[in-house]
Amino acid sequence: MSTxxxxxxxxxxxxxxxxxDDIMATRGTDWVNNFWKALALQPELLRRTWESVKAVMAPGxxxxxxxxxxxxxxxxxxxxxxxxxxxxxxxxxxxMTDEMLSELMGVVGMANQTNALANGFQVDVDSAFKSxxxxx
Amino acid sequence: MSTxxxxxxxxxxxxxxxxxDDIMATRGTDWVNNFWKALALQPELLRRTWESVKAVMAPGxxxxxxxxxxxxxxxxxxxxxxxxxxxxxxxxxxxMTDEMLSELMGVVGMANQTNALANGFQVDVDSAFKSxxxxx
Amino acid sequence: MSTxxxxxxxxxxxxxxxxxDDIMATRGTDWVNNFWKALALQPELLRRTWESVKAVMAPGxxxxxxxxxxxxxxxxxxxxxxxxxxxxxxxxxxxMTDEMLSELMGVVGMANQTNALANGFQVDVDSAFKSxxxxx
Amino acid sequence: MSTxxxxxxxxxxxxxxxxxDDIMATRGTDWVNNFWKALALQPELLRRTWESVKAVMAPGxxxxxxxxxxxxxxxxxxxxxxxxxxxxxxxxxxxMTDEMLSELMGVVGMANQTNALANGFQVDVDSAFKSxxxxx
Amino acid sequence: MSTxxxxxxxxxxxxxxxxxDDIMATRGTDWVNNFWKALALQPELLRRTWESVKAVMAPGxxxxxxxxxxxxxxxxxxxxxxxxxxxxxxxxxxxMTDEMLSELMGVVGMANQTNALANGFQVDVDSAFKSxxxxx
Amino acid sequence: MSTxxxxxxxxxxxxxxxxxDDIMATRGTDWVNNFWKALALQPELLRRTWESVKAVMAPGxxxxxxxxxxxxxxxxxxxxxxxxxxxxxxxxxxxMTDEMLSELMGVVGMANQTNALANGFQVDVDSAFKSxxxxx
Numbered sequence: 001m002s003t004x005x006x007x008x009x010x011x012x013x014x015x016x017x018x019x020x021d022d023i024m025a026t027r028g029t030d031w032v033n034n035f036w037k038a039l040a041l042q043p044e045l046l047r048r049t050w051e052s053v054k055a056v057m058a059p060g061x062x063x064x065x066x067x068x069x070x071x072x073x074x075x076x077x078x079x080x081x082x083x084x085x086x087x088x089x090x091x092x093x094x095x096m097t098d099e100m101l102s103e104l105m106g107v108v109g110m111a112n113q114t115n116a117l118a119n120g121f122q123v124d125v126d127s128a129f130k131s132x133x134x135x136x
Numbered sequence: 137m138s139t140x141x142x143x144x145x146x147x148x149x150x151x152x153x154x155x156x157d158d159i160m161a162t163r164g165t166d167w168v169n170n171f172w173k174a175l176a177l178q179p180e181l182l183r184r185t186w187e188s189v190k191a192v193m194a195p196g197x198x199x200x201x202x203x204x205x206x207x208x209x210x211x212x213x214x215x216x217x218x219x220x221x222x223x224x225x226x227x228x229x230x231x232m233t234d235e236m237l238s239e240l241m242g243v244v245g246m247a248n249q250t251n252a253l254a255n256g257f258q259v260d261v262d263s264a265f266k267s268x269x270x271x272x
Numbered sequence: 273m274s275t276x277x278x279x280x281x282x283x284x285x286x287x288x289x290x291x292x293d294d295i296m297a298t299r300g301t302d303w304v305n306n307f308w309k310a311l312a313l314q315p316e317l318l319r320r321t322w323e324s325v326k327a328v329m330a331p332g333x334x335x336x337x338x339x340x341x342x343x344x345x346x347x348x349x350x351x352x353x354x355x356x357x358x359x360x361x362x363x364x365x366x367x368m369t370d371e372m373l374s375e376l377m378g379v380v381g382m383a384n385q386t387n388a389l390a391n392g393f394q395v396d397v398d399s400a401f402k403s404x405x406x407x408x
Numbered sequence: 409m410s411t412x413x414x415x416x417x418x419x420x421x422x423x424x425x426x427x428x429d430d431i432m433a434t435r436g437t438d439w440v441n442n443f444w445k446a447l448a449l450q451p452e453l454l455r456r457t458w459e460s461v462k463a464v465m466a467p468g469x470x471x472x473x474x475x476x477x478x479x480x481x482x483x484x485x486x487x488x489x490x491x492x493x494x495x496x497x498x499x500x501x502x503x504m505t506d507e508m509l510s511e512l513m514g515v516v517g518m519a520n521q522t523n524a525l526a527n528g529f530q531v532d533v534d535s536a537f538k539s540x541x542x543x544x
Numbered sequence: 545m546s547t548x549x550x551x552x553x554x555x556x557x558x559x560x561x562x563x564x565d566d567i568m569a570t571r572g573t574d575w576v577n578n579f580w581k582a583l584a585l586q587p588e589l590l591r592r593t594w595e596s597v598k599a600v601m602a603p604g605x606x607x608x609x610x611x612x613x614x615x616x617x618x619x620x621x622x623x624x625x626x627x628x629x630x631x632x633x634x635x636x637x638x639x640m641t642d643e644m645l646s647e648l649m650g651v652v653g654m655a656n657q658t659n660a661l662a663n664g665f666q667v668d669v670d671s672a673f674k675s676x677x678x679x680x
Numbered sequence: 681m682s683t684x685x686x687x688x689x690x691x692x693x694x695x696x697x698x699x700x701d702d703i704m705a706t707r708g709t710d711w712v713n714n715f716w717k718a719l720a721l722q723p724e725l726l727r728r729t730w731e732s733v734k735a736v737m738a739p740g741x742x743x744x745x746x747x748x749x750x751x752x753x754x755x756x757x758x759x760x761x762x763x764x765x766x767x768x769x770x771x772x773x774x775x776m777t778d779e780m781l782s783e784l785m786g787v788v789g790m791a792n793q794t795n796a797l798a799n800g801f802q803v804d805v806d807s808a809f810k811s812x813x814x815x816x
Contacts, residue, residue: 034260035250039253062240062243072800078247079255080251083247088802101548103198103589111223112796114171121785122138124170125170129221133224134228138678141678177782178786215487220391235449252348256377257377270547273532273811321653325518346485355522362541385457386461386491387483390443391488402493404496496666514725517729521657528628546803575808582797582798582801605779606749606780618754618788626798626804627795654737655751663760665718666683668682669761672769673713674765
């Protein structure tokens with residue numbers, strides 16, 4: 001169970017309610033998930049985090065589904081159960097199929113493997129890859 | 137510098153050369169990067185890892201560029217310098233623009249932030265998110 | 273459930289009991305938490321770990337509450353549920369308020385975000401920051 | 409070297425310059441460090457990240473030096489060289505002595521050790537610690 | 545609960561059944577654990593991962609029990625509950641005693657502590673240790 | 681470069697010199713590596729850490745070489761360059777061959793891959809694996 005009191009809509013002050021309203025409006029839902037309720041003790045932390053998530057996950061040069069899959073990739077790597085479940089659910093609601101999840105996790109697993117190998121062997125970055133290939 | 141001897145093409149045995157040839161053919165390049173040379177001491181490890189990476193990164197229900205960006209997301213989270221540089225270079229060669237890299241990293245940064253918050257507050261998974269929304 | 277047998281006081285040998293007694297005396301409690309019971313199979317591991325934790329968490333140039341909050345920061349980053357819960361409880365018992373926990377996690381979340389960004393963009397350390405500003 | 413082009417003040421647009429000006433004014437310096445220059449390709453990412461860091465690191469119920477030390481704790485755990493160096497430098501400039509850094513790292517090292525032990529033995533959270541002691 | 549449907553033997557296609565049969569034959573068991581059932585949605589991911597695990601865990605210059613203990617070390621560090629439990633069980637079945645598990649975790653805890661200290665103090669690699677002592 | 685001043689033997693006080701002498705005597709060397717010099721600002725941290733490392737790495741039910749390889753496994757997973765290099769050097773000096781290092785890293789890579797898959801798919805621990813097979 002959460003280590004902080006979760007703030008429900010009913011007991012929330014106006015600043016928190018405003019964020020909750022925006023979360024529900026943006027997502028077209030009628031409930032707010034526990035993550036946000038855990039931040040609401042500090043209304044500014046709640047507001048800032050929500051504004052950032054909303055901006056980051058909005059359509060841009062990357063589409064929203066791709067962004068949700070990147071979120072899953074990071075969450076699986078960080079062993080964050082809450083984030084893995086919530087963003088897998090979000091990705092499904094945006095059209096991710098079982099095949100896509102499976103293929104995504106294939107890449108994530110492989111990346112974690114080769115990350116460990118490169119770090120473990122202390123492999124030097126090839127000159128062609130320096131700066132992420134920025135100047136090549 | 138690498139903690140194992142890097143095996144160059146000239147000194148490699150036929151099994152290793154076969155993998156090196158396939159790496160170059162698959163990528164349309166005339167050189168093999170250090171990562172593979174570090175695995176070549178154990179030809180089976182080299183072959184297995186390459187076969188897996190080749191399969192995982194091939195086009196499927198996710199396109200190759202999306203896969204490279206997922207690789208970057210995991211590598212940034214794991215603090216793997218080699219992997220971050222090499223897959224950023226690979227993503228650029230497949231069309232990733234500066235804007236896409238910047239937007240990608242915005243998501244990666246946000247995911248690492250909210251992962252820490254969810255783990256730190258020990259937030260319970262909402263029932264609607266259980267099983268990644270599989271049954272909802 | 274724990275992957276090793278937890279050793280209760282009643283079944284413990286004299287060396288383990290001595291450590292358990294010191295844990296209870298130091299903390300002013302009449303029970304020993306599961307973490308220590310899981311180490312007790314190897315009395316030396318138990319003794320060494322307890323001696324180190326006791327020394328590290330004692331008042332010094334940093335006060336005990338600050339130290340508990342640093343423990344929470346590391347535990348949230350490492351996704352250690354046991355440690356996050358136990359050190360949040362310990363910090364509360366030393367005076368951490370909800371506001372302090374919330375502000376602490378704001379910093380922890382931000383640090384995880386900017387860590388990922390700095391690693392993901394492979395940003396070079398500015399010369400003024402080299403050696404942690406030791407010589408500037 | 410950075411995988412994105414660093415944007416210097418001279419070549420920056422007005423939105424980026426405004427953030428750079430605020431960074432320098434807030435810190436009382438006449439230069440901007442590389443981290444921010446790496447975010448400036450996406451002015452919104454730069455602005456959002458800076459606004460959050462500024463808010464999170466401002467004095468609150470925790471003092472700014474404590475916050476810098478928490479930043480170091482997370483950065484050491486995440487193996488972020490840039491962040492470790494830059495926040496160690498920042499903590500020094502706010503009064504952290506060698507003794508404080510040394511004592512801080514003692515806690516960070518210990519926390520990483522016991523995190524691994526608790527996760528490795530899969531120790532159950534004691535009932536008194538559940539919810540971080542919120543209800544006890 | 546798993547974020548993907550677990551594929552049982554009865555509902556599996558021939559390719560998946562072939563891998564399941566090999567898992568049971570290799571291990572001398574009459575059941576397949578959940579991990580493999582979670583991969584079976586993508587038969588190729590299942591096959592590749594199993595082939596790699598089988599090869600990596602087979603006797604070589606390192607014995608199978610040592611390999612299981614290395615698996616535990618990584619799983620404890622990554623906070624992977626499933627992997628920690630399953631590989632601790634596997635190591636027990638291969639002869640790991642409580643004393644060995646306890647001593648193993650002592651090393652794992654210590655390694656995580658000194659890793660954090662070395663990263664936190666940004667200690668330079670001594671020249672004698674460069675390249676992992678390859679040339680010394 | 682290190683974020684703390686490294687304390688050389690010549691400038692060290694008697695307590696630090698005693699630890700340095702023990703490090704050199706235990707290892708049969710005539711020099712002390714940077715890691716210990718970085719801890720010496722806080723003689724108690726130095727002494728405690730060295731006592732623990734010495735105890736943990738001494739022969740027990742696991743042999744010293746196996747322990748060094750476990751150290752490498754953790755260090756590769758944590759992206760600790762210093763630790764990876766120093767413990768690879770130590771393992772080599774205790775008899776680790778290139779073949780052993782290569783096979784070790786094969787396991788480490790695989791463990792990181794399957795850790796990410798198990799966490800990413802949120803696979804439930806099979807009942808036979810619960811408590812690490814302690815009761816089965």
